[in-house]
Amino acid sequence: MNTAFEEIVSAEHIGSDSNPFGLGALIEKACREGLPEARRDGTKTCLLCVDMQRDFMEGGPLGVAGSLGDAGRLARFIYDNMTKITEIAASLDTHSPRQIFHPCWWRGADGETPAPFTVITAEDVKNGLWRPLYEKEKSEEYLEHLEAGGQKKLVIWPYHCIAGTAGFALENQLSNMMHFFSAARSSDIKKIFKGTLPATEFYGIIAPEYDPGGNYANRELLDELRRCDRLVVAGEARDYCVAQSVLQICEAMEKEKKRPEIFILEDCMSCVGGGTESVSAAYAGWAARFGLHIVKSCEDFL
Structure with a gap:
Protein backbone atom coordinates (compact mmCIF):
# COMPACT_ATOMS: atom_id res chain seq x y z
CA MET A 1 0.00 0.00 0.00
CA ASN A 2 1.31 3.43 -0.93
CA THR A 3 -0.90 5.16 1.63
CA ALA A 4 0.19 4.74 5.25
CA PHE A 5 -2.34 3.82 7.92
CA GLU A 6 -1.70 7.17 9.64
CA GLU A 7 -2.73 8.99 6.45
CA ILE A 8 -6.20 7.44 6.73
CA VAL A 9 -6.79 7.15 10.47
CA SER A 10 -5.81 9.64 13.15
CA ALA A 11 -5.66 7.68 16.40
CA GLU A 12 -6.12 10.79 18.50
CA HIS A 13 -9.34 11.65 16.66
CA ILE A 14 -11.10 8.30 17.16
CA GLY A 15 -14.41 9.14 18.83
CA SER A 16 -13.90 12.86 18.24
CA ASP A 17 -16.33 15.22 16.53
CA SER A 18 -13.54 16.43 14.26
CA ASN A 19 -11.83 14.61 11.41
CA PRO A 20 -8.51 15.87 10.03
CA PHE A 21 -8.91 13.95 6.77
CA GLY A 22 -11.27 14.91 3.98
CA LEU A 23 -13.21 12.01 2.49
CA GLY A 24 -12.70 13.23 -1.07
CA ALA A 25 -8.91 13.26 -0.70
CA LEU A 26 -8.95 9.80 0.89
CA ILE A 27 -10.98 8.36 -1.96
CA GLU A 28 -8.60 9.87 -4.51
CA LYS A 29 -5.66 8.22 -2.74
CA ALA A 30 -7.53 4.91 -2.59
CA CYS A 31 -8.28 4.96 -6.30
CA ARG A 32 -4.56 5.41 -7.02
CA GLU A 33 -3.58 2.29 -5.05
CA GLY A 34 -4.22 0.00 -7.99
CA LEU A 35 -5.55 -2.85 -5.87
CA PRO A 36 -7.43 -5.73 -7.53
CA GLU A 37 -11.20 -5.36 -7.74
CA ALA A 38 -13.00 -7.27 -4.99
CA ARG A 39 -15.29 -9.02 -7.48
CA ARG A 40 -12.29 -11.02 -8.67
CA ASP A 41 -11.62 -12.56 -5.24
CA GLY A 42 -11.58 -16.34 -5.37
CA THR A 43 -12.62 -16.56 -1.72
CA LYS A 44 -15.36 -14.16 -0.72
CA THR A 45 -14.85 -12.65 2.74
CA CYS A 46 -17.41 -10.31 4.29
CA LEU A 47 -16.58 -8.11 7.26
CA LEU A 48 -19.72 -7.35 9.28
CA CYS A 49 -19.36 -4.22 11.44
CA VAL A 50 -22.27 -4.05 13.88
CA ASP A 51 -23.40 -0.59 15.01
CA MET A 52 -20.00 1.13 15.08
CA GLN A 53 -21.72 4.49 15.48
CA ARG A 54 -20.68 7.65 17.27
CA ASP A 55 -23.34 7.41 19.99
CA PHE A 56 -21.86 4.05 21.07
CA MET A 57 -18.34 5.44 21.37
CA GLU A 58 -16.98 6.36 24.81
CA GLY A 59 -18.32 9.78 25.74
CA GLY A 60 -21.51 9.26 23.73
CA PRO A 61 -24.98 8.98 25.29
CA LEU A 62 -24.75 5.17 25.20
CA GLY A 63 -20.98 4.92 25.13
CA VAL A 64 -19.45 1.46 25.46
CA ALA A 65 -16.31 1.30 27.61
CA GLY A 66 -13.49 0.10 25.35
CA SER A 67 -15.16 1.14 22.11
CA LEU A 68 -12.45 3.61 21.06
CA GLY A 69 -9.83 0.88 21.19
CA ASP A 70 -12.20 -1.45 19.36
CA ALA A 71 -12.63 1.08 16.54
CA GLY A 72 -8.88 1.60 16.22
CA ARG A 73 -8.12 -2.12 16.09
CA LEU A 74 -10.91 -2.71 13.58
CA ALA A 75 -9.57 0.04 11.32
CA ARG A 76 -6.10 -1.55 11.50
CA PHE A 77 -7.60 -4.97 10.70
CA ILE A 78 -9.21 -3.57 7.54
CA TYR A 79 -5.94 -1.90 6.50
CA ASP A 80 -3.86 -5.04 7.10
CA ASN A 81 -6.35 -7.22 5.21
CA MET A 82 -7.25 -4.81 2.43
CA THR A 83 -6.88 -7.43 -0.32
CA LYS A 84 -8.37 -10.32 1.71
CA ILE A 85 -11.68 -8.65 2.60
CA THR A 86 -14.14 -8.72 -0.29
CA GLU A 87 -16.89 -6.55 1.12
CA ILE A 88 -17.87 -4.64 4.24
CA ALA A 89 -21.40 -4.63 5.64
CA ALA A 90 -22.18 -2.07 8.33
CA SER A 91 -25.34 -2.14 10.41
CA LEU A 92 -26.71 1.15 11.69
CA ASP A 93 -29.02 1.37 14.69
CA THR A 94 -31.74 3.69 13.39
CA HIS A 95 -34.08 5.21 15.95
CA SER A 96 -36.55 7.99 16.67
CA PRO A 97 -37.18 9.39 20.16
CA ARG A 98 -40.61 7.75 20.52
CA GLN A 99 -39.73 4.08 20.84
CA ILE A 100 -40.46 1.53 23.55
CA PHE A 101 -36.91 1.55 24.93
CA HIS A 102 -36.66 5.34 25.23
CA ILE A 156 -34.74 1.96 29.05
CA TRP A 157 -31.78 3.26 27.09
CA PRO A 158 -30.58 6.85 26.78
CA TYR A 159 -31.76 8.50 23.57
CA HIS A 160 -29.29 7.24 20.98
CA CYS A 161 -28.71 6.84 17.24
CA ILE A 162 -31.58 9.14 16.32
CA ALA A 163 -31.69 9.09 12.52
CA GLY A 164 -30.16 12.21 11.02
CA THR A 165 -28.20 13.27 14.10
CA ALA A 166 -24.41 13.36 14.42
CA GLY A 167 -24.50 10.41 16.83
CA PHE A 168 -26.18 8.22 14.21
CA ALA A 169 -23.12 8.37 11.95
CA LEU A 170 -20.33 5.81 11.81
CA GLU A 171 -17.34 6.58 14.02
CA ASN A 172 -15.42 8.96 11.79
CA GLN A 173 -11.93 7.38 11.69
CA LEU A 174 -13.31 3.90 11.13
CA SER A 175 -15.53 5.43 8.47
CA ASN A 176 -12.39 6.82 6.80
CA MET A 177 -10.93 3.34 6.56
CA MET A 178 -14.14 1.70 5.43
CA HIS A 179 -14.63 4.17 2.60
CA PHE A 180 -10.94 4.00 1.66
CA PHE A 181 -11.36 0.23 1.33
CA SER A 182 -14.54 0.70 -0.70
CA ALA A 183 -12.80 2.93 -3.24
CA ALA A 184 -9.55 0.94 -3.33
CA ARG A 185 -11.27 -2.40 -3.96
CA SER A 186 -14.29 -1.13 -5.97
CA SER A 187 -16.58 -2.68 -3.36
CA ASP A 188 -19.62 -0.75 -2.15
CA ILE A 189 -20.26 -0.74 1.60
CA LYS A 190 -23.54 -2.45 2.38
CA LYS A 191 -25.33 -0.34 4.99
CA ILE A 192 -27.99 -2.14 7.00
CA PHE A 193 -30.60 -0.01 8.77
CA LYS A 194 -32.32 -1.60 11.76
CA GLY A 195 -34.34 -0.44 14.72
CA THR A 196 -37.13 1.69 13.29
CA LEU A 197 -40.03 -0.37 14.68
CA PRO A 198 -41.53 1.58 17.61
CA ALA A 199 -42.84 -1.21 19.86
CA THR A 200 -39.92 -3.64 19.85
CA GLU A 201 -36.18 -3.59 20.22
CA PHE A 202 -34.11 -4.63 17.21
CA TYR A 203 -30.76 -5.82 18.51
CA GLY A 204 -29.84 -8.37 15.85
CA ILE A 205 -29.36 -7.44 12.20
CA ILE A 206 -31.71 -10.15 10.93
CA ALA A 207 -34.92 -9.74 12.95
CA PRO A 208 -36.45 -7.71 15.80
CA GLU A 209 -36.85 -9.12 19.29
CA TYR A 210 -40.57 -9.59 18.69
CA ASP A 211 -42.13 -10.19 15.31
CA PRO A 212 -45.07 -12.60 15.67
CA GLY A 213 -45.97 -12.41 11.98
CA GLY A 214 -42.41 -12.83 10.77
CA ASN A 215 -42.83 -9.75 8.62
CA TYR A 216 -39.57 -7.97 9.34
CA ALA A 217 -36.90 -10.66 8.97
CA ASN A 218 -34.12 -9.52 6.63
CA ARG A 219 -34.07 -12.62 4.45
CA GLU A 220 -32.31 -10.79 1.62
CA LEU A 221 -29.37 -10.08 3.91
CA LEU A 222 -29.26 -13.70 5.04
CA ASP A 223 -29.12 -14.81 1.41
CA GLU A 224 -26.21 -12.45 0.78
CA LEU A 225 -24.32 -13.76 3.80
CA ARG A 226 -24.91 -17.35 2.67
CA ARG A 227 -22.98 -16.56 -0.51
CA CYS A 228 -19.87 -15.64 1.49
CA ASP A 229 -17.09 -18.12 2.15
CA ARG A 230 -15.99 -16.32 5.33
CA LEU A 231 -17.81 -13.92 7.61
CA VAL A 232 -15.85 -11.82 10.10
CA VAL A 233 -17.87 -10.08 12.83
CA ALA A 234 -16.99 -7.06 15.00
CA GLY A 235 -18.86 -4.16 16.58
CA GLU A 236 -20.78 -2.87 19.58
CA ALA A 237 -21.99 -3.97 21.91
CA ARG A 238 -20.64 -7.47 22.44
CA ASP A 239 -23.44 -8.42 24.85
CA TYR A 240 -26.40 -7.01 22.89
CA CYS A 241 -26.38 -6.20 19.18
CA VAL A 242 -23.31 -8.25 18.23
CA ALA A 243 -24.42 -11.23 20.30
CA GLN A 244 -27.94 -11.23 18.92
CA SER A 245 -26.70 -10.76 15.36
CA VAL A 246 -24.32 -13.70 15.64
CA LEU A 247 -26.99 -15.91 17.18
CA GLN A 248 -29.59 -15.01 14.56
CA ILE A 249 -27.20 -15.71 11.69
CA CYS A 250 -25.98 -18.99 13.15
CA GLU A 251 -29.44 -20.30 13.99
CA ALA A 252 -30.73 -19.41 10.52
CA MET A 253 -27.89 -21.35 8.87
CA GLU A 254 -27.41 -24.12 11.43
CA LYS A 255 -28.77 -26.96 9.31
CA GLU A 256 -27.40 -25.78 5.97
CA LYS A 257 -24.50 -27.58 4.32
CA LYS A 258 -23.21 -24.47 2.54
CA ARG A 259 -22.59 -21.66 5.00
CA PRO A 260 -19.75 -19.24 5.65
CA GLU A 261 -16.97 -19.91 8.10
CA ILE A 262 -17.55 -17.39 10.89
CA PHE A 263 -14.84 -15.54 12.80
CA ILE A 264 -15.53 -13.34 15.85
CA LEU A 265 -13.03 -10.51 16.41
CA GLU A 266 -13.11 -10.59 20.20
CA ASP A 267 -10.78 -7.58 20.58
CA CYS A 268 -12.98 -5.40 18.36
CA MET A 269 -16.08 -5.46 20.58
CA SER A 270 -16.89 -4.60 24.20
CA CYS A 271 -19.82 -5.04 26.59
CA VAL A 272 -22.20 -2.24 27.50
CA GLY A 273 -23.48 -4.12 30.56
CA GLY A 274 -21.82 -6.18 33.25
CA GLY A 275 -21.48 -9.93 33.38
CA THR A 276 -18.61 -10.25 30.93
CA GLU A 277 -17.90 -13.80 32.14
CA SER A 278 -21.40 -14.96 31.24
CA VAL A 279 -21.10 -13.24 27.85
CA SER A 280 -17.80 -15.00 27.18
CA ALA A 281 -19.43 -18.28 28.20
CA ALA A 282 -22.25 -17.65 25.72
CA TYR A 283 -19.80 -17.08 22.86
CA ALA A 284 -17.84 -20.18 23.86
CA GLY A 285 -21.08 -22.16 23.75
CA TRP A 286 -21.86 -20.86 20.27
CA ALA A 287 -18.32 -21.70 19.15
CA ALA A 288 -18.91 -25.30 20.23
CA ARG A 289 -22.43 -25.50 18.79
CA PHE A 290 -21.95 -23.64 15.50
CA GLY A 291 -18.21 -24.00 14.88
CA LEU A 292 -17.40 -20.31 15.31
CA HIS A 293 -13.78 -19.19 15.51
CA ILE A 294 -13.06 -16.64 18.24
CA VAL A 295 -9.94 -14.75 17.19
CA LYS A 296 -8.02 -11.51 17.69
CA SER A 297 -7.68 -8.92 14.95
CA CYS A 298 -3.87 -9.21 14.93
CA GLU A 299 -3.96 -12.94 14.14
CA ASP A 300 -3.36 -14.22 10.62
CA PHE A 301 -6.49 -16.27 10.01
CA LEU A 302 -7.67 -15.10 6.58
Missing part, protein backbone atom coordinates in the same frame (compact mmCIF):
# COMPACT_ATOMS: atom_id res chain seq x y z
CA PRO A 103 -37.86 7.30 28.30
CA CYS A 104 -40.64 9.32 26.63
CA TRP A 105 -42.61 6.12 25.88
CA TRP A 106 -43.33 5.66 29.61
CA ARG A 107 -44.69 7.49 32.63
CA GLY A 108 -44.32 6.47 36.24
CA ALA A 109 -46.90 6.65 39.01
CA ASP A 110 -45.30 9.97 39.97
CA GLY A 111 -45.75 11.34 36.45
CA GLU A 112 -42.03 11.22 35.65
CA THR A 113 -40.28 9.43 32.82
CA PRO A 114 -37.96 6.53 33.70
CA ALA A 115 -34.26 7.22 34.08
CA PRO A 116 -31.91 5.59 31.57
CA PHE A 117 -31.07 1.96 32.40
CA THR A 118 -34.34 1.46 34.30
CA VAL A 119 -35.68 -2.07 33.83
CA ILE A 120 -39.45 -2.25 33.27
CA THR A 121 -41.25 -5.57 33.74
CA ALA A 122 -44.74 -6.78 32.91
CA GLU A 123 -45.44 -6.92 36.65
CA ASP A 124 -44.44 -3.26 37.00
CA VAL A 125 -47.04 -2.32 34.41
CA LYS A 126 -49.74 -4.47 36.00
CA ASN A 127 -49.03 -2.83 39.37
CA GLY A 128 -49.18 0.67 37.91
CA LEU A 129 -45.53 1.51 38.52
CA TRP A 130 -45.11 2.33 34.83
CA ARG A 131 -47.58 2.86 32.03
CA PRO A 132 -46.94 3.12 28.29
CA LEU A 133 -48.12 6.33 26.66
CA TYR A 134 -48.26 4.70 23.23
CA GLU A 135 -49.48 1.35 21.88
CA LYS A 136 -50.56 0.01 25.27
CA GLU A 137 -51.55 -3.47 24.13
CA LYS A 138 -48.41 -3.96 22.02
CA SER A 139 -46.24 -2.70 24.88
CA GLU A 140 -47.72 -5.15 27.37
CA GLU A 141 -47.56 -7.98 24.86
CA TYR A 142 -43.89 -7.21 24.21
CA LEU A 143 -42.97 -7.29 27.89
CA GLU A 144 -44.74 -10.60 28.35
CA HIS A 145 -42.95 -12.04 25.31
CA LEU A 146 -39.53 -11.00 26.61
CA GLU A 147 -40.12 -12.50 30.03
CA ALA A 148 -41.62 -15.71 28.67
CA GLY A 149 -38.46 -16.26 26.64
CA GLY A 150 -36.32 -15.66 29.69
CA GLN A 151 -33.57 -14.03 27.67
CA LYS A 152 -33.94 -10.30 28.23
CA LYS A 153 -35.91 -7.64 30.03
CA LEU A 154 -36.86 -4.24 28.72
CA VAL A 155 -34.09 -1.76 29.46
Whole structure:
Protein backbone atom coordinates (compact mmCIF):
# COMPACT_ATOMS: atom_id res chain seq x y z
CA MET A 1 0.00 0.00 0.00
CA ASN A 2 1.31 3.43 -0.93
CA THR A 3 -0.90 5.16 1.63
CA ALA A 4 0.19 4.74 5.25
CA PHE A 5 -2.34 3.82 7.92
CA GLU A 6 -1.70 7.17 9.64
CA GLU A 7 -2.73 8.99 6.45
CA ILE A 8 -6.20 7.44 6.73
CA VAL A 9 -6.79 7.15 10.47
CA SER A 10 -5.81 9.64 13.15
CA ALA A 11 -5.66 7.68 16.40
CA GLU A 12 -6.12 10.79 18.50
CA HIS A 13 -9.34 11.65 16.66
CA ILE A 14 -11.10 8.30 17.16
CA GLY A 15 -14.41 9.14 18.83
CA SER A 16 -13.90 12.86 18.24
CA ASP A 17 -16.33 15.22 16.53
CA SER A 18 -13.54 16.43 14.26
CA ASN A 19 -11.83 14.61 11.41
CA PRO A 20 -8.51 15.87 10.03
CA PHE A 21 -8.91 13.95 6.77
CA GLY A 22 -11.27 14.91 3.98
CA LEU A 23 -13.21 12.01 2.49
CA GLY A 24 -12.70 13.23 -1.07
CA ALA A 25 -8.91 13.26 -0.70
CA LEU A 26 -8.95 9.80 0.89
CA ILE A 27 -10.98 8.36 -1.96
CA GLU A 28 -8.60 9.87 -4.51
CA LYS A 29 -5.66 8.22 -2.74
CA ALA A 30 -7.53 4.91 -2.59
CA CYS A 31 -8.28 4.96 -6.30
CA ARG A 32 -4.56 5.41 -7.02
CA GLU A 33 -3.58 2.29 -5.05
CA GLY A 34 -4.22 0.00 -7.99
CA LEU A 35 -5.55 -2.85 -5.87
CA PRO A 36 -7.43 -5.73 -7.53
CA GLU A 37 -11.20 -5.36 -7.74
CA ALA A 38 -13.00 -7.27 -4.99
CA ARG A 39 -15.29 -9.02 -7.48
CA ARG A 40 -12.29 -11.02 -8.67
CA ASP A 41 -11.62 -12.56 -5.24
CA GLY A 42 -11.58 -16.34 -5.37
CA THR A 43 -12.62 -16.56 -1.72
CA LYS A 44 -15.36 -14.16 -0.72
CA THR A 45 -14.85 -12.65 2.74
CA CYS A 46 -17.41 -10.31 4.29
CA LEU A 47 -16.58 -8.11 7.26
CA LEU A 48 -19.72 -7.35 9.28
CA CYS A 49 -19.36 -4.22 11.44
CA VAL A 50 -22.27 -4.05 13.88
CA ASP A 51 -23.40 -0.59 15.01
CA MET A 52 -20.00 1.13 15.08
CA GLN A 53 -21.72 4.49 15.48
CA ARG A 54 -20.68 7.65 17.27
CA ASP A 55 -23.34 7.41 19.99
CA PHE A 56 -21.86 4.05 21.07
CA MET A 57 -18.34 5.44 21.37
CA GLU A 58 -16.98 6.36 24.81
CA GLY A 59 -18.32 9.78 25.74
CA GLY A 60 -21.51 9.26 23.73
CA PRO A 61 -24.98 8.98 25.29
CA LEU A 62 -24.75 5.17 25.20
CA GLY A 63 -20.98 4.92 25.13
CA VAL A 64 -19.45 1.46 25.46
CA ALA A 65 -16.31 1.30 27.61
CA GLY A 66 -13.49 0.10 25.35
CA SER A 67 -15.16 1.14 22.11
CA LEU A 68 -12.45 3.61 21.06
CA GLY A 69 -9.83 0.88 21.19
CA ASP A 70 -12.20 -1.45 19.36
CA ALA A 71 -12.63 1.08 16.54
CA GLY A 72 -8.88 1.60 16.22
CA ARG A 73 -8.12 -2.12 16.09
CA LEU A 74 -10.91 -2.71 13.58
CA ALA A 75 -9.57 0.04 11.32
CA ARG A 76 -6.10 -1.55 11.50
CA PHE A 77 -7.60 -4.97 10.70
CA ILE A 78 -9.21 -3.57 7.54
CA TYR A 79 -5.94 -1.90 6.50
CA ASP A 80 -3.86 -5.04 7.10
CA ASN A 81 -6.35 -7.22 5.21
CA MET A 82 -7.25 -4.81 2.43
CA THR A 83 -6.88 -7.43 -0.32
CA LYS A 84 -8.37 -10.32 1.71
CA ILE A 85 -11.68 -8.65 2.60
CA THR A 86 -14.14 -8.72 -0.29
CA GLU A 87 -16.89 -6.55 1.12
CA ILE A 88 -17.87 -4.64 4.24
CA ALA A 89 -21.40 -4.63 5.64
CA ALA A 90 -22.18 -2.07 8.33
CA SER A 91 -25.34 -2.14 10.41
CA LEU A 92 -26.71 1.15 11.69
CA ASP A 93 -29.02 1.37 14.69
CA THR A 94 -31.74 3.69 13.39
CA HIS A 95 -34.08 5.21 15.95
CA SER A 96 -36.55 7.99 16.67
CA PRO A 97 -37.18 9.39 20.16
CA ARG A 98 -40.61 7.75 20.52
CA GLN A 99 -39.73 4.08 20.84
CA ILE A 100 -40.46 1.53 23.55
CA PHE A 101 -36.91 1.55 24.93
CA HIS A 102 -36.66 5.34 25.23
CA PRO A 103 -37.86 7.30 28.30
CA CYS A 104 -40.64 9.32 26.63
CA TRP A 105 -42.61 6.12 25.88
CA TRP A 106 -43.33 5.66 29.61
CA ARG A 107 -44.69 7.49 32.63
CA GLY A 108 -44.32 6.47 36.24
CA ALA A 109 -46.90 6.65 39.01
CA ASP A 110 -45.30 9.97 39.97
CA GLY A 111 -45.75 11.34 36.45
CA GLU A 112 -42.03 11.22 35.65
CA THR A 113 -40.28 9.43 32.82
CA PRO A 114 -37.96 6.53 33.70
CA ALA A 115 -34.26 7.22 34.08
CA PRO A 116 -31.91 5.59 31.57
CA PHE A 117 -31.07 1.96 32.40
CA THR A 118 -34.34 1.46 34.30
CA VAL A 119 -35.68 -2.07 33.83
CA ILE A 120 -39.45 -2.25 33.27
CA THR A 121 -41.25 -5.57 33.74
CA ALA A 122 -44.74 -6.78 32.91
CA GLU A 123 -45.44 -6.92 36.65
CA ASP A 124 -44.44 -3.26 37.00
CA VAL A 125 -47.04 -2.32 34.41
CA LYS A 126 -49.74 -4.47 36.00
CA ASN A 127 -49.03 -2.83 39.37
CA GLY A 128 -49.18 0.67 37.91
CA LEU A 129 -45.53 1.51 38.52
CA TRP A 130 -45.11 2.33 34.83
CA ARG A 131 -47.58 2.86 32.03
CA PRO A 132 -46.94 3.12 28.29
CA LEU A 133 -48.12 6.33 26.66
CA TYR A 134 -48.26 4.70 23.23
CA GLU A 135 -49.48 1.35 21.88
CA LYS A 136 -50.56 0.01 25.27
CA GLU A 137 -51.55 -3.47 24.13
CA LYS A 138 -48.41 -3.96 22.02
CA SER A 139 -46.24 -2.70 24.88
CA GLU A 140 -47.72 -5.15 27.37
CA GLU A 141 -47.56 -7.98 24.86
CA TYR A 142 -43.89 -7.21 24.21
CA LEU A 143 -42.97 -7.29 27.89
CA GLU A 144 -44.74 -10.60 28.35
CA HIS A 145 -42.95 -12.04 25.31
CA LEU A 146 -39.53 -11.00 26.61
CA GLU A 147 -40.12 -12.50 30.03
CA ALA A 148 -41.62 -15.71 28.67
CA GLY A 149 -38.46 -16.26 26.64
CA GLY A 150 -36.32 -15.66 29.69
CA GLN A 151 -33.57 -14.03 27.67
CA LYS A 152 -33.94 -10.30 28.23
CA LYS A 153 -35.91 -7.64 30.03
CA LEU A 154 -36.86 -4.24 28.72
CA VAL A 155 -34.09 -1.76 29.46
CA ILE A 156 -34.74 1.96 29.05
CA TRP A 157 -31.78 3.26 27.09
CA PRO A 158 -30.58 6.85 26.78
CA TYR A 159 -31.76 8.50 23.57
CA HIS A 160 -29.29 7.24 20.98
CA CYS A 161 -28.71 6.84 17.24
CA ILE A 162 -31.58 9.14 16.32
CA ALA A 163 -31.69 9.09 12.52
CA GLY A 164 -30.16 12.21 11.02
CA THR A 165 -28.20 13.27 14.10
CA ALA A 166 -24.41 13.36 14.42
CA GLY A 167 -24.50 10.41 16.83
CA PHE A 168 -26.18 8.22 14.21
CA ALA A 169 -23.12 8.37 11.95
CA LEU A 170 -20.33 5.81 11.81
CA GLU A 171 -17.34 6.58 14.02
CA ASN A 172 -15.42 8.96 11.79
CA GLN A 173 -11.93 7.38 11.69
CA LEU A 174 -13.31 3.90 11.13
CA SER A 175 -15.53 5.43 8.47
CA ASN A 176 -12.39 6.82 6.80
CA MET A 177 -10.93 3.34 6.56
CA MET A 178 -14.14 1.70 5.43
CA HIS A 179 -14.63 4.17 2.60
CA PHE A 180 -10.94 4.00 1.66
CA PHE A 181 -11.36 0.23 1.33
CA SER A 182 -14.54 0.70 -0.70
CA ALA A 183 -12.80 2.93 -3.24
CA ALA A 184 -9.55 0.94 -3.33
CA ARG A 185 -11.27 -2.40 -3.96
CA SER A 186 -14.29 -1.13 -5.97
CA SER A 187 -16.58 -2.68 -3.36
CA ASP A 188 -19.62 -0.75 -2.15
CA ILE A 189 -20.26 -0.74 1.60
CA LYS A 190 -23.54 -2.45 2.38
CA LYS A 191 -25.33 -0.34 4.99
CA ILE A 192 -27.99 -2.14 7.00
CA PHE A 193 -30.60 -0.01 8.77
CA LYS A 194 -32.32 -1.60 11.76
CA GLY A 195 -34.34 -0.44 14.72
CA THR A 196 -37.13 1.69 13.29
CA LEU A 197 -40.03 -0.37 14.68
CA PRO A 198 -41.53 1.58 17.61
CA ALA A 199 -42.84 -1.21 19.86
CA THR A 200 -39.92 -3.64 19.85
CA GLU A 201 -36.18 -3.59 20.22
CA PHE A 202 -34.11 -4.63 17.21
CA TYR A 203 -30.76 -5.82 18.51
CA GLY A 204 -29.84 -8.37 15.85
CA ILE A 205 -29.36 -7.44 12.20
CA ILE A 206 -31.71 -10.15 10.93
CA ALA A 207 -34.92 -9.74 12.95
CA PRO A 208 -36.45 -7.71 15.80
CA GLU A 209 -36.85 -9.12 19.29
CA TYR A 210 -40.57 -9.59 18.69
CA ASP A 211 -42.13 -10.19 15.31
CA PRO A 212 -45.07 -12.60 15.67
CA GLY A 213 -45.97 -12.41 11.98
CA GLY A 214 -42.41 -12.83 10.77
CA ASN A 215 -42.83 -9.75 8.62
CA TYR A 216 -39.57 -7.97 9.34
CA ALA A 217 -36.90 -10.66 8.97
CA ASN A 218 -34.12 -9.52 6.63
CA ARG A 219 -34.07 -12.62 4.45
CA GLU A 220 -32.31 -10.79 1.62
CA LEU A 221 -29.37 -10.08 3.91
CA LEU A 222 -29.26 -13.70 5.04
CA ASP A 223 -29.12 -14.81 1.41
CA GLU A 224 -26.21 -12.45 0.78
CA LEU A 225 -24.32 -13.76 3.80
CA ARG A 226 -24.91 -17.35 2.67
CA ARG A 227 -22.98 -16.56 -0.51
CA CYS A 228 -19.87 -15.64 1.49
CA ASP A 229 -17.09 -18.12 2.15
CA ARG A 230 -15.99 -16.32 5.33
CA LEU A 231 -17.81 -13.92 7.61
CA VAL A 232 -15.85 -11.82 10.10
CA VAL A 233 -17.87 -10.08 12.83
CA ALA A 234 -16.99 -7.06 15.00
CA GLY A 235 -18.86 -4.16 16.58
CA GLU A 236 -20.78 -2.87 19.58
CA ALA A 237 -21.99 -3.97 21.91
CA ARG A 238 -20.64 -7.47 22.44
CA ASP A 239 -23.44 -8.42 24.85
CA TYR A 240 -26.40 -7.01 22.89
CA CYS A 241 -26.38 -6.20 19.18
CA VAL A 242 -23.31 -8.25 18.23
CA ALA A 243 -24.42 -11.23 20.30
CA GLN A 244 -27.94 -11.23 18.92
CA SER A 245 -26.70 -10.76 15.36
CA VAL A 246 -24.32 -13.70 15.64
CA LEU A 247 -26.99 -15.91 17.18
CA GLN A 248 -29.59 -15.01 14.56
CA ILE A 249 -27.20 -15.71 11.69
CA CYS A 250 -25.98 -18.99 13.15
CA GLU A 251 -29.44 -20.30 13.99
CA ALA A 252 -30.73 -19.41 10.52
CA MET A 253 -27.89 -21.35 8.87
CA GLU A 254 -27.41 -24.12 11.43
CA LYS A 255 -28.77 -26.96 9.31
CA GLU A 256 -27.40 -25.78 5.97
CA LYS A 257 -24.50 -27.58 4.32
CA LYS A 258 -23.21 -24.47 2.54
CA ARG A 259 -22.59 -21.66 5.00
CA PRO A 260 -19.75 -19.24 5.65
CA GLU A 261 -16.97 -19.91 8.10
CA ILE A 262 -17.55 -17.39 10.89
CA PHE A 263 -14.84 -15.54 12.80
CA ILE A 264 -15.53 -13.34 15.85
CA LEU A 265 -13.03 -10.51 16.41
CA GLU A 266 -13.11 -10.59 20.20
CA ASP A 267 -10.78 -7.58 20.58
CA CYS A 268 -12.98 -5.40 18.36
CA MET A 269 -16.08 -5.46 20.58
CA SER A 270 -16.89 -4.60 24.20
CA CYS A 271 -19.82 -5.04 26.59
CA VAL A 272 -22.20 -2.24 27.50
CA GLY A 273 -23.48 -4.12 30.56
CA GLY A 274 -21.82 -6.18 33.25
CA GLY A 275 -21.48 -9.93 33.38
CA THR A 276 -18.61 -10.25 30.93
CA GLU A 277 -17.90 -13.80 32.14
CA SER A 278 -21.40 -14.96 31.24
CA VAL A 279 -21.10 -13.24 27.85
CA SER A 280 -17.80 -15.00 27.18
CA ALA A 281 -19.43 -18.28 28.20
CA ALA A 282 -22.25 -17.65 25.72
CA TYR A 283 -19.80 -17.08 22.86
CA ALA A 284 -17.84 -20.18 23.86
CA GLY A 285 -21.08 -22.16 23.75
CA TRP A 286 -21.86 -20.86 20.27
CA ALA A 287 -18.32 -21.70 19.15
CA ALA A 288 -18.91 -25.30 20.23
CA ARG A 289 -22.43 -25.50 18.79
CA PHE A 290 -21.95 -23.64 15.50
CA GLY A 291 -18.21 -24.00 14.88
CA LEU A 292 -17.40 -20.31 15.31
CA HIS A 293 -13.78 -19.19 15.51
CA ILE A 294 -13.06 -16.64 18.24
CA VAL A 295 -9.94 -14.75 17.19
CA LYS A 296 -8.02 -11.51 17.69
CA SER A 297 -7.68 -8.92 14.95
CA CYS A 298 -3.87 -9.21 14.93
CA GLU A 299 -3.96 -12.94 14.14
CA ASP A 300 -3.36 -14.22 10.62
CA PHE A 301 -6.49 -16.27 10.01
CA LEU A 302 -7.67 -15.10 6.58
